[in-house]
Amino acid sequence: MNHLGYLFAANLFVWGAIFFYVFTLIKKNNQLKQDLQLIKETLPKDSES
Amino acid sequence: MNEDNESGPPILIWFTVLMFIAAISAIFMYVPTEKTEGIIQRIMYFHIPCAWLAFFAFFIVFVCSILFLWKKDREWDIYAHASAEIGVVFCSLVLITGPLWAKPVWGTWWVWDARLTSTLVLWLIYIAYLMLRMRTDAGSMRARYAAVVGIAGFLDIPIIHFSVLWWRTFHPKPKMITSEGIGTGMANEMVITLGISLFAFTLLYFLMMEQRIALEKMKDEIDRLKREKLYSN
């Protein structure tokens, strides 16, 4: 029974997809954090001027 | 600079990691190889949890959609969106691991068997759901439309299931071991391993939900701040 290749491929896909999804989440998260920081920095300045 | 104040990953992450280590070691070291199908049968421990999660996630979409239309609270819309996205990820995994399991065992990538067909249709429904969300501008309209599709989609599942089941009965069944077949003849070790795996994947679902919801809320917060900036007079 040498179906190791299939088992390997299935594992690859499962973990690949999960990590890819988590990775996109992290990326989006970081981007949003940067945005948030930027806005928070500019907000007080606006109200002063 | 932001990483410091996160105070390390919370318990849920550690617990999920731990469960996955347990699940993987069980799958590759503890559980005995199935006699007729051989080593390939170990795919089952990924395949079934993914299918369970996809279905569970879509059920959550259904519940949250109803709650949204009822309460009109943005919170439920966020949950439905997050759950649909995660559901589609796992549903795709089912559709990928399925053929990879089928090829060596049945000798063909795809059979139009009831279970496969209904999973495919399910996947298409929720892809349409996500596309609808992508193509509608943010706001209450998007949430309401998505909720209607979320409800209509889930109610269709039983009818789809029965119709594809009857659809194939006139044709010879492919020579295979249905998952009921495996289920009945499963050894104790297999049941335990499947249980661990199911548990680990369910934890993963909640972990992903948590992250996805936090993400969406942060987006809302940014929108709120931007709005404040726009209307600061």
Place this chain on the structure above:
Amino acid sequence: MREYFNHVKAIVWKDCVTELKTWELFSTMFVFALLVIIIFIFSINLSIVNSYDVGPGILWVAFIFAGTIGLNRSFMLEKENGCLQGLMLTPADRTALYFGKMISNMVFLILMEAMILPLFMIFFNVDLVSHLGPLLIVIFLGTLGFCALGTLLSSLSSHLKTREIMLPILLYPLLVPVVIGCVRMTGEILAGKALATQLKWIGSTACFDIIYIGVSLLTIDHILEE
């Protein structure tokens, strides 16, 4: 209640008067359905394939494709000049608007189907006349399901910029049970079996019809509100 029926009647009357003047919806649907059938005839070899096997499928594909065009067009008419807004301003119940649109969609679709059937009989050389009664019941059940869900989704997609694309993407996956059921029933009827042997398919299609009329009645309010 009387008022409710009058509202539904008014919408159907309005759609029919428009249609009688322009013949736009009907002619578009009819020609499109005819083209679908002809394209299928070219893509299969009728001398090899049994037309009783492939016929029902092709017939329903033609109905559904043409029906989608009809649905898109029918809601476009309401969106033009903001007529939908005018309807929303009237005291008519939102479900009455849904029923009105659904019934008029169904009237046009059934009319188109009635015109396609004889052509189908000629092109595929199948005998429809002897099974006409059960066939009409099947077509009615399928068209009802298509219009129940289709009217809901087209009222939803009519607010989107990409309405022509989104309607089929949303509609077709949900429509799978109706397609399977109707194609199977049509096939069995053409093969000479009685409709009574197809009870489970009738049941599942009727179930679909009822569920989606119910869903539409409960949710149409949320869709039509701007």
Place this chain on the structure above:
Amino acid sequence: MVSNPSDQETEIAIDVQGIRKTFGLLEAVRGISFQLKRGEFLTLFGPNGAGKTTLLKILSGLTKPSSGTAVISGYDIVEGNPALRSEIGVISHSACLYEDLTPLENMLFYAKMYSLESPRERSVQVIEEVGLKSRMNDRVHTFSRGMLQRLTIARAIIHNPSILFLDEPYTGLDQHAAILLKEQLAQLHTEGRTVIMTTHDLDRGLEMCDKVAIQVRGKFVCFESGQDLERTSFLQKYFDAVESNK
């Protein structure tokens, strides 16, 4: 349905409390409160994008407000009672008419939708009122902008509403049609209807109002009586408001 203004002078027709409406990033209406007595004519000025149309949509029940309440003729708009909708007539940017039908058929359809007693008589009457009797059986898509607008008025008043909302009714009309519209509006107002009209045309707006308001970026910056209005100081206010918008 239109009540005699003399015996209900003090009755409040429209009572708006803290209406807000948010579309994603955009906050179109940001907390508006005002009251109008029965029979009053409010002109609502404001630059483009001030949220005037959104406010009218909320008041006419097409959109639900994100927060706040409004009571119109005793009905709460958030509840969305169908009876409220037969009290209100709306003229908006869109004609809400079916181009392939004739004016008579259009009016008949709306008369049926408003469940009027004798739809045909009322339809003919209302078409006569706006002076389109000679074109009653032509298709609407052959009509000029001015005729279309008159038919739109007919559609809006077919059910004899006590409250009228007009959203930029003068846009796109030629001089002649504008004068006709003005006469029509004056007629509707003297019959005792409560009217809210939005416009950014100062002259037209000040012609017949009882109350004026300026809406900028979703808020009222001014709400005063129209009779004792100092024209130059009001103009100053308006231009200040438009300037602050930039």
